[in-house]
Amino acid sequence: MKYLDEYRDPVVARRLLQEIHATATRPWTIMEVCGGQTHTIVRQGIDELLPDGLRMIHGPGCPVCVTPLELIDKALAIAARPEVIFTSYGDMLRVPGSHTDLLALKARGADVRVVYSPVDAVDLARRNPDRQVVFFAVGFETTAPANAMAVLRADALGLPNFGILVSHVLVPPAMTAILESPATRVQGFLAAGHVCAVMGWTEYEPLAARYRVPVVVTGFEPLDLLEGILMTVRQLEEGRHEVENQYARAVLRSGNTAAQDAIRRVFIVGDRTWRGIGPIPGSGLHLAPAFAAYDAETRFGVAALTAREHPHCVAGEILQGTKVPTDCRAYGTLCTPRTPLGAPMVSTEGTCAAFHNAGRRNDT
Amino acid sequence: MCLGIPGRIITTGHDEGLRMGVVDFGGVRRDVCLAYVPECEAGDYVIVHVGFAISRVDEEEARRTLEVLRALDGGQALAGELGQ
Numbered sequence: 001m002k003y004l005d006e007y008r009d010p011v012v013a014r015r016l017l018q019e020i021h022a023t024a025t026r027p028w029t030i031m032e033v034c035g036g037q038t039h040t041i042v043r044q045g046i047d048e049l050l051p052d053g054l055r056m057i058h059g060p061g062c063p064v065c066v067t068p069l070e071l072i073d074k075a076l077a078i079a080a081r082p083e084v085i086f087t088s089y090g091d092m093l094r095v096p097g098s099h100t101d102l103l104a105l106k107a108r109g110a111d112v113r114v115v116y117s118p119v120d121a122v123d124l125a126r127r128n129p130d131r132q133v134v135f136f137a138v139g140f141e142t143t144a145p146a147n148a149m150a151v152l153r154a155d156a157l158g159l160p161n162f163g164i165l166v167s168h169v170l171v172p173p174a175m176t177a178i179l180e181s182p183a184t185r186v187q188g189f190l191a192a193g194h195v196c197a198v199m200g201w202t203e204y205e206p207l208a209a210r211y212r213v214p215v216v217v218t219g220f221e222p223l224d225l226l227e228g229i230l231m232t233v234r235q236l237e238e239g240r241h242e243v244e245n246q247y248a249r250a251v252l253r254s255g256n257t258a259a260q261d262a263i264r265r266v267f268i269v270g271d272r273t274w275r276g277i278g279p280i281p282g283s284g285l286h287l288a289p290a291f292a293a294y295d296a297e298t299r300f301g302v303a304a305l306t307a308r309e310h311p312h313c314v315a316g317e318i319l320q321g322t323k324v325p326t327d328c329r330a331y332g333t334l335c336t337p338r339t340p341l342g343a344p345m346v347s348t349e350g351t352c353a354a355f356h357n358a359g360r361r362n363d364t
Numbered sequence: 365m366c367l368g369i370p371g372r373i374i375t376t377g378h379d380e381g382l383r384m385g386v387v388d389f390g391g392v393r394r395d396v397c398l399a400y401v402p403e404c405e406a407g408d409y410v411i412v413h414v415g416f417a418i419s420r421v422d423e424e425e426a427r428r429t430l431e432v433l434r435a436l437d438g439g440q441a442l443a444g445e446l447g448q
């Protein structure tokens with residue numbers, strides 16, 4: 001397909017790799033933020049073709065993986081109610097909560113349905129006025145415009161039986177938290193192209209200046225990633241720390257202002273806990289007071305639930321880039337994509353699943 | 365859920381006030397909300413996330429980036445200069 005195949009050209013990819021080898025004279029550590037980018041890098045083996053000292057760290061950019069356990073438990077508590085049709089993106093169904101997951105609950109008779117888009121959940125509420133329809137609104141800035149529109153639409157159509165369970169997280173505060181961590185080794189970032197398509201990249205300018213790290217807004221195809229890596233290495237070698245845009249075909253500096261307006265109407269910025277990382281100030285979205293009536297947490301009285309992680313799971317260190325999945329003693333044995341112990345093994349965007357699907361072994 | 369993919373708008377329309385359209389993804393067609401790309405019409409390429417177009421793919425920029433990449437000589441000029 002146009003604008004897809006061209007960005008997978010193996011001949012150009014090889015030249016880009018050679019250019020990276022010719023440019024990098026010292027060891028550098030770069031983090032790609034987005035799980036979609038992790039998936040391409042690991043599947044194509046890009047990280048293994050880079051110069052020896054050039055390390056890619058896989059960042060916290062998988063929304064399934066960073067949704068805190070207690071929100072999964074809240075989702076399960078709401079989905080178990082007989083009056084509820086619980087709707088979610090497909091990749092949330094197998095994320096393990098403390099005791100079960102949504103798929104197992106569905107097998108036991110709960111009305112759990114996969115939707116492609118949150119407006120499909122609004123349609124379900126319209127067609128089932130005697131049921132409560134709840135949508136599990138997880139994700140980064142990329143899904144926030146869709147979730148905002150679902151709430152605006154339910155409001156416009158006057159649907160009191162629609163609600164959302166919100167677990168929205170924001171990328172720049174997480175990048176700041178990673179840079180503030182004493183253990184961090186990250187020297188440059190590939191910013192998530194589609195997050196920037198929505199939000200623009202002005203938020204990264206103070207971050208790049210303050211921490212003296214290059215940030216390159218990068219797309220998702222192999223050539224995008226290789227060019228993003230090359231642009232970051234060039235900056236590092238030259239001692240620059242700017243925000244550059246590799247993904248100019250889809251990203252404007254100001255982002256998508258219509259989408260930002262909708263997000264700002266429906267949500268307010270507040271603190272969020274990231275699974276594996278912990279609480280990060282100002283790193284999430286919550287429903288604005290004007291739309292509080294659509295908040296499923298308060299409607300179903302699950303706001304106070306808390307939960308604890310599996311003791312083997314080192315997802316936190318993996319999300320922060322201080323460990324890789326093959327460092328985890330459960331990787332590939334107790335924990336596999338069919339029997340996930342932690343969230344990064346569930347989603348194909350998760351680092352543990354990306355490693356497992358690419359056949360990476362513990363001894364490599 | 366977080367993977368956005370480019371597709372081409374085939375038709376545009378409305379559903380009770382919401383701007384919608386049919387988008388083709390290499391042969392697979394889906395209903396997509398176009399509320400956030402009011403400037404886009406049939407024939408335009410858009411990036412779609414969870415049923416919403418979140419940005420337009422600028423064909424001129426797409427071509428320009430590819431030209432830059434295809435012009436790369438993979439460090440051979442540098443290697444030549446260094447006599448390798």
Ligand code: SF4
Pocket residue numbers: 312313314315318325328329330331332335336340341342343344345352
């Ligand atoms: S392999 Fe499984 S248990 Fe280990 S860190 Fe990844 S998700 Fe957690």
